[in-house]
Amino acid sequence: xxxxxxxxxxxxxxxxxxxxxxxxxxxxxxxxxxxxxxxxxxxxxxxxxxxxxxxxxxxxxxxxxxxxxxxxxxxxxxxxxxxxxxxxxxxxxxxxxxxxxxxxxxxxxxxxxxxxxxxxxxxx
Numbered sequence: 076x077x078x079x080x081x082x083x084x085x086x087x088x089x090x091x092x093x094x095x096x097x098x099x100x101x102x103x104x105x106x107x108x109x110x111x112x113x114x115x116x117x118x119x120x121x122x123x124x125x126x127x128x129x130x131x132x133x134x135x136x137x138x139x140x141x142x143x144x145x146x147x148x149x150x151x152x153x154x155x156x157x158x159x160x161x162x163x164x165x166x167x168x169x170x171x172x173x174x175x176x177x178x179x180x181x182x183x184x185x186x187x188x189x190x191x192x193x194x195x196x197x198x199x
Contacts, residue, residue, distance in 0.1 A: 084190065092185075098174075099130075112165050113134055113162075116132040117154070123149050127144070130175065
């Protein structure tokens with residue numbers, strides 16, 4: 076069974092958004108499907124991302140996958156730890172493995188995202 080925190084919102088492509096912190100990352104299911112993450116490419120601070128728009132790439136021993144933003148906003152912070160320790164995405168996808176922190180998010184965009192319950196049904 077995969078960890079799916081109730082307080083987060085999800086994209087069908089397995090990215091999550093935390094409205095409390097503004098953080099974005101990939102789900103426990105996604106990191107498991109990818110296998111060992113060896114590289115993460117993220118945008119720079121100050122860049123803007125669009126809802127459902129590509130914001131980066133995650134590379135594992137199995138595949139290279141595009142990353143999509145659950146919401147639109149401005150990149151306020153990037154998890155620089157992933158540059159030297161990309162395996163944090165595998166070890167702690169909802170904690171130390173976060174990817175971006177966004178500012179200026181319109182909460183109305185949350186309506187387009189999956190709730191934890193809907194996401195659990197998708198990955199079941």
